Amino acid sequence: MPNYSWPPMESRKQIGKRYRRVDGIEKATGRAKYNSDLNKPGMLFAAMLTSPYAHAKVRSIDTSQAEKMPGVTAVRVVAPAGTELQWVSQEIAFVSATSEEVARDAVRAIKVDYEVLPHVVREEDLSKVADRAKPAGEQVTGDPDKAFREAEVISEGMYGIPVLTHCCLEPHGQVVEWKGDQINYWPSTQNVTNIGPDLAKNLGVPATQVKVHMDHIGGGFGSKFPADRWGVECANLSKASGGRPVKLFLDRATELNIAGNRPSAFAKIRLAAKKDGTIIGWESSSWATGGMSGGGMPPIPYVFVNIPNRRMNHTAVMTNCGPLRAWRAPNHPQASFLTCSAIEDLAAKLGLDPMEVFAKNMQWVAEARRDSYLAQLKKAAEMSEWSKRWHRRGDSGPGPIKRGMGIGICTWGGLGHASNCRVTIHPDGSVIVELGSQDLGTGTRTVIAQVVAETLGLPLESIKVNLGDNSYPPSNPSGGSTTVGGVSSSSRIAAVNALEKLFEKVAPALGAQPDQLEAVDGKIQVKGNPSKNLLWGAACKKLGVQSISEMGTNDPRNPRGLNTQGVAGIQVADVSVDTETGVVTMNRMVAVQDCGLVINPRLAESQVYGACIMSICGALMEERIMDAKTGRVLNPDMEFYKLAGIGDIGEILVDLHITPENDKRGVIGLGEPPTVGGIAAIANAVANAIGVRVPTVPLTPNRVLAALQERRA
Amino acid sequence: MQAFEYANPATLQEAVAMLGSSWGEADILAGGTDLISLMKDYIHTPKRVVNIKGLKELQGITKTATGLRIGAVVTFDEVAESPLIRSEYPSIVQAVLGVASPQIRNMGTVGGDLCQRNRCWYFRQGFGTLGKDKDGTSLPPIGENRYHAIFPKGDAYFVSASSLGPPLIALGAKVKIAGPSGSREIPVEELFVVPTSNKGREVSLAPNEILTEILIPSARGVRNATYEVRHKQALDWPLATASVALRMKGSTVASAKIVLGHVGPTPVIATEAEALLAGKALTPDLAAEAGKVAVNGAKPLSGNEYKVQLTRVAVKRALMEAMKARA
Amino acid sequence: MSKHHDEREEKALRSGFSRRGFLKGVSVTSGALGSAILEEDAQAQTAGRLFGPSAVPITLNINGADQKLTVEPRVTLLDACRNHLDLTGAKRVCDRGTCGACTMIVNGKVVYSCTVLAIDVQGKKIQTIEGISQAGKPHPVSVAFVNNDAQQCGYCTPGFVMAAKGFLDRNPNVTTLEQVEKGLGGNLCRCGTYVGVRKAVLEAAKAMKGGRNA
Structure with missing residues (x-):
């Protein structure tokens, strides 16, 4: 059984170091492509019509004028006549068109007749919320009455904290291309691995048809897990437009109204x-x-x-x-x-x-x-x-x-979430790490590179970390501060496993047993006898034409002491x-x-x-x-x-x-x-x-x- | 944004001719910091947008026999950098720097500042200049009014958003306005009007008039300052402001102009406070007293009583600042 | 409408300045929108000064090169760059001239490109984040942002970098946090990277004075 535990604090060479984030320069030069930055060939733009009322019923909706507008490729109504709308900005209809301007014009050409219903939107004064209050029932522990009788002092106060919105700078949204039985999905998400299945479920297609890719996300803070109505309708608009990619990212007002x-x-x-x-x-x-x-x-x-x-x-x-x-x-x-x-x-x-x-x-x-x-x-x-x-x-x-x-x-x-990682060592010595995870700006890429570099005894620059694609080994969504524990553990385990395989290949050349070897400072060497060594590149050549590709899994039920x-x-x-x-x-x-x-x-x-x-x-x-x-x-x-x-x-x-x-x-x-x-x-x-x-x-x-x-x- | 035709007139006369005879047909584009947002929100849906930035009559800051002339398309940044303004008009520089965003200062023009629409959130959400619901109810007094007027007038509960209005009025400035039948000059206080209809405007321009320049009398010997109470250090609207201009006679105030900003649908001239100061030596106590008097007659709404206090403080601090300032 | 204003309008009319009259000498453009306020028989002498409302060809000088594109007058500089030229470093966040994520430098001054019409900046020198790196070398401000971890999700970062560059170009002698705070008062970040940004701008100021200015 390999030893996966973290190296002792004092002997670490990469972990614990104050590295600059590995994707920093991409972001600071504007080269980093967020999915809201994508311009795909033939791409259409979508816009949505949303409710101007906090509570209303759709009496009728007429999209005929919008459909006739030049440049409009598809119109989808999600709140047909009879739908009860429950908040301002709730989705009513979606339009795709050849430009963003036309899509918005078309949305304004949709006519809706509303029956306005009474609403309650404020809660700070409980006496004014009428039947909207749902008491959860009293919880009592010990004998509070006695405690208050016997108290030497009683202090009381009233405190309030209002509703906040996430206000992610990159709004929620996506580009979707649905061509035949392949859906290419570029969302802004904290959930690269599982958002594809969510979209698939809502579209009624097998999860295997959805390919998800995202390199960067402009903020999530807990609000970007599901595919959402706009993701589903973006896909439907693409299909209805002959499979052309469709882009829809929420405008700021909609983002603040309904995106969390x-x-x-x-x-x-x-x-x-x-x-x-x-x-x-x-x-x-x-x-x-x-x-x-x-x-x-x-x-x-x-x-x-x-x-x-x-x-x-x-x-x-x-x-x-x-x-x-x-x-x-x-x-x-x-x-x-x-x-x-x-x-x-x-x-x-x-x-x-x-x-x-x-x-x-x-x-x-x-x-x-x-x-x-x-x-x-x-x-x-x-x-x-x-x-x-x-x-x-x-x-x-x-x-x-x-x-x-x-x-x-x-x-x-x-606690670290369920995460799978694949570490591949190629015969030319290059190392690639793949996880179906995402870097929310927390530094996930950098942290993974440090862990793998530490494990393989390599400098940080020689580790390539690939995240943001659902073809990579699955990782759970980034929520609950679970990512760093999950991905650092899975990548540690995968790197240790890959290194073991490499040791097996190079042990004969060093005249040693695999378990006598260690990876330090860009070399594979014999423990206690460092002069017997092979440089990393030379060691990897021993692989011939066969790369090493090993998995590592963090199981939250048994994190092996790597995370807690x-x-x-x-x-x-x-x-x-x-x-x-x-x-x-x-x-x-x-x-x-x-x-x-x-x-x-x-x-x-x-x-x-x-x-x-x-x-x-x-x-x-x-x-x-x-x-x-x-x-x-x-x-x-x-x-x-x-x-x-x-x-x-x-x-x-x-x-x-x-x-x-x-x-x-x-x-x-x-x-x-x-x-x-x-x-x-x-x-x-x-x-x-x-x-x-x-x-x-x-x-x-x-x-x-x-x-x-x-x-x- | 609704589609529009973009016009790039070569002369002022041509620009005037390109405007419409009623509101809504055409809009004037200068810095764009207000207009573009208004159009994006479909509050303004002009059929034509007339760019006036290229008109030479509207450029530049120049000295005149009686003071200073500022072209309407001079940016806030140019104002802040102008030695002519910095030396004599600290109240203007302070108001301009109160706009804490360099981007806005680089884009926004002095004419645009004076002519901008109000920021009432009901107006900005499509409930009209006065913020009235379909049934005619004025929304600000029954709704959220923390940033609204404490000196409302008629059904106008919004506040004038202008930064320059108060200092310019305090300094006795005029604006020059070009129209189809020539040009006219009015005191800045007459530029600001209280709209009486939900489609009304905040300024007394006709739809086919262009504000072309600001004429400010010399402020030599006039101590002047602006104080803005703002919640944030970064870009944010002031909650209440005061601009003061004090003509001194030795160490006593010969005459005072005190103008309040962001408290009424137009800049509010605090005449009682002005009278209080005349002939007296300005002390911290007197400044505080002037602040108190300045809010006489305030009619705060359900959620903006605090602005009465902020106004008192703004007046007091602007006066104290003026006493520090170079005359 | 205010009484005052009604009077002005009346005055305009009394002066014989009828709609038909004032539109003389102004050219006609095609399309329903144009004809709504324009007379069919107006002369063509200002034809070269009316554009749209449909898409018109424009030329933008971006990062030193002329870019030709065809856009409606209502298209902002930001949208022209993002949707038509694939220059996506500047971001659309508030889209109302408040947050600074779309910051570009036009004729040497920082602006909110979401609040500038593309057609309106023809003939001006437009600099985007893509254009400040030189010969593949990142600008000292970008480098300083990385050195000081002045970014998290990074969505506000290009705007901050441009605002900082514009600020330092005009104020090369910046040495205090207070100056930096005033200089960058027009940009917002949601992840909360300001501690790094403050340090980065001071570091960049030193680096740029050291002759490494791009």
């Missing part, structure tokens, strides 16, 4: 505690929406899962809004925000340092992570100069600018608030995040930087704004759906908590956990600065000023 959102979360929370800050009881009544499906309860109390006495009620609200999709750590940022806000408010009520209160309550955290959290709190305090900068709630300094500090917390799984799950993370925010204008400015964000064995610290840090910035957007700017009367999303754009710019982020400090103990755990996914605690940290920092809780994020000037005014009143 993160559910909201609102909660009234009461904590029962002792004077020293120990929490003994939790009561929450929460509600949320993610569209017509309602949306699940955020996992509260978050991280402090063992708070002994709990009563929880959750209500899902069905709204006539675009449907939710998985969003980078589904439900965790909301849960962290609700929980950490409540704990910070408790600490403030007791006049205690929240660092101490968080530490004190670590007794309620899963035992496996407890020490990590305690160590991380300490590290985050040090990096953020907590002891120097923290003050009791309300900065008492002079002037209108108030400064404050706050804490947020995260946890996540991150369960991480802790602490974030601290340091903000300034202009109390005259309510404008919040980021001074600094500190993220201490463990992620086991780190294959490339540079790329891992980038993940955390990005996660912190996404949190800054969510804490200070981002929200989907719904109009009660018209049912429209009022800001399906990048003008009023506000994202932080380069001048809005302050300083960001990252610590990956790289320690021998963490390293020994193996690889753990990192994409999601650092996005979890930031909003909580920033909201807590603002409360600390201005002396009052701003209940609902984002912390815009209107909300900050309203909270200040309420305190004065």
